[in-house]
Amino acid sequence: MHKGGADAAAGGLALIADPTRARMLSLIVARPDGRATVTELADELGLRQPTVSHHAKALLDDGVLVRRPDGRRAWYSVAPDHLDRVTELLDMPTAGSRPDDEAAIERVVDDLATRFAGTFGRETVERYVRESRDLLAERTGVSKRFTSRAAEFAAERLAALAAQSPESGGTAPEVLFVCVQNAGRSQMAAAILRHLAGDRVHVRTAGSEPADAVSA
Structure with missing residues (x-):
């Protein structure tokens, strides 16, 4: 060079x-x-x-x-x-450009529609996928993994909705762990609870007051 x-x-x-x-x-x-x-x-x-x-x-x-x-x-x-x-x-698009392509979104919708067949119709799945994509676009910087992140977010939302439906009994409790300053404590707590309780609870994690870097 x-x-x-x-x-x-x-x-x-x-x-x-x-x-x-x-x-x-x-x-x-x-x-x-x-x-x-x-x-x-x-x-x-x-x-x-x-x-x-x-x-x-x-x-x-x-x-x-x-x-x-x-x-x-x-x-x-x-x-x-x-x-x-x-x-x-x-490694991100400029303002106004699409953070994902339509074909990728359609594949996500197809996959989740198959996964939740019998619980949600394709129209509902597509609405949740596109809503999840838009929410992420508003709240985070986009990246080349944007579509996969939107798929994960939509899947979590649909799973939570399905768990509360009358058909499922809606009896599994929801547990949310929150930590601050990128400490990673909420993820560790969630992993422990999932290991101990399995499918008997729905576990989620969140963070607030982000630090400049991931804590060591």
């Missing part, structure tokens, strides 16, 4: 080396209008505004972000000449 290419690659790696900046860029690029305020980013990331402002300034100084004042607010967006490089490094 020639020096110019090496420098560009190194700059690209440095761009997303910080997980907070990578998440900020993912959120901005995933938005329909491709822009966000510091307040919005802080709310979605669960971070303090001064922390987000610090990272935004660093990206602004590097020319990766551009800042456009709007009254008392300021909008941040990825600089047009950096957009292709940022989306390539983050």
